[in-house]
Amino acid sequence: MNLFTLAIAYLRSRLLASVLQVLLLAIGLAAIVVMLLVSTQLADRVERDTRGIDLVVGAKGSPLQLVLSSVFHVDSPTGNIPYAEAMKLSRHPLVKKAIPLALGDTWRGYRIVGTEHALVEHYGASLATGRLWSAQMQAVVGAEAARAGGAGGAPLKLGDTIIGSHGLVDGGEAHDEHPYEVVGILAPTGGVIDRLVLVSVETVWDVHPLPPAAAAAPGSPAAAAPVPAAGAAPARDDGHGHAGHSHARPAAKAGAKPHSHSHSHSHAHDHPHDDAAVAGSPGGDVAGADGSTKPAPGRELTALLIQYSSPMAAAQLPRLVNSATAMQAASPAAESVRLNRLVGVGVETLRVFAWVLLVAAGLALFISLYGALSERSRDLAMLRVLGARRGSLLLLLLLEGLLLCAAGGAIGLLAGHALTEWLGRSVPALSQWALTGWTFAPGEGWLVALALLIGAFASMLPAVLAYRTDIAKVLARG
């Protein structure tokens, strides 16, 4: 028997009120914890995923959507851009690094990204096992995507085949005839690349034959642009056996030339046997393909990730892209700020709601302790008669408030983390952000202090009144 057990006994004697107060406080705190965890993790994620990407160039549309789709891989792309035009831009002197992205398919909700090895390097990812792709239909899988699974829930391993489905949401038409072979698995980075399946740009093109209309639209401005670009590498172009190459392709892929350009431009040194793999791909020999004589109409990319070579580029390049081409340029940094502002309204609402709950919890605690005071006055007086000091009564009341709030704080924190973990796992829109409850956000320590402060504050007046109990008066009243 001591003050602590006595406080517990009193709390238990009004169990319902105690539980309600704990819950009220816990809900308020949990809401704040979720907010803290989500916002810090999103901010972290945004910071990490946009690092080193100064500009995203893609099809015209919402710049925010462009950044979301190409940097964070959460939204659908704005459209496609002509490959040749993208390549032309990538050779601009203000561009230090340009990484092409070709999107379109997913595997179990993980995006299949046609790109170059430079993307792996850019995100600082390293291979956990295997090697990078060197031929078409070879895939390198990000850590999280790999963990999610091969057959029967087991992690993917080298040599497994995966089948993409069309579109960026689950449930698209499966590309059964185009299985990818897993040749490499990346080590976890904590960034967006963990959730990607990487293949060569050519692979994406192969899986998505161009519709004849697109292939035969040399007159369109987009298709016209590539000519000089393609011509920029004539020597290498000539060095390739064009005839054999393009003949192996289906008619619909008449635009094979740029492909071979890009190929020789950026990959020739790493995988010289690429052509052999292409030649062996299904589709058979279709006569009449004249890609060898026509320059590359219609090959497309989804976006280009650009790093500036000089600070001057920030002033010039976006304007150049937006005004002089059919493409648009979006700055991940600026769009992230915009995103924050948009999300900020919701977060702010939740924050106000959480604070209202906390104030209500404090008020409820105060009312409960204060209200119970008159019926407890005889008990308190009797405690004094039995020898308890005034200070002990003060402590008893404070202790009750603090115990409730400590319980509310502990439950709130626990619930906040559990809720965040659950959100991360089961809300599709959030699961793409790899939310986890298994981490602490800065400021959570303050929440515990805040909970105790609410307890101290709410029980202060009742405690002082208990301290001042006039025992003679209370006992005389009977």
Add this chain to the structure above:
Amino acid sequence: MTVLEVNALSHRYGNATVVEMPAWSVAAGEPWLLLGASGSGKTTLLHCLAGILVPTQGSVKVGGTELGSLHGSALDRFRGRHIGLLPQRLHLIDCLNVIDNLLLAQYAAGLPRDAAAARGALEALGLAGRAHERPHRLSFGQQQRVALARALINRPTLVLADEPTSNLDDGNCAAALDLLLDQAGRSGAALVIATHDQRVKGRIERRVELTGGMAVPA
């Protein structure tokens, strides 16, 4: 040995003198009655004796200690260890079970919790089986015995009982009185019973009559 000594005590609320007691002395183990009609100032006097009220004038000594010389928590401590109070309304702590009520008295007085002593006290009062019940589940007689056990648990030298028989029928009144006298006698405590109950008068010789606020030992 003198356990309680009162000298020129008077207590006023505002200008009205509620109770006055020129002199009184109680020896160890003596039972006394404090007789007076309702509102005659019995409870006020009892509170002065218990150190719950500080009298406006005069002195109260318990076991040789002048209560007026003790302040704040020292007075609380002293009261807890040396004075046992049996209030009319008992004031058992209802969120604690019977045995915890006794242990609380030890804790409040700053004494070590002695569960064996608490169980012994309950056993002596025939409450051994109710140790883990809440007070409100007991009969009034049982509750009164628990309150008595609580008043005696710290072996006080002075026990003050306020109207202990007012709610009891004749049979229970006699039994309660027997118990009070017996228990106080066993622990060697002086016993002061404040009452207006005529049935009690025959049992105890020593008495203080309170009339018009003037307390005179007879």
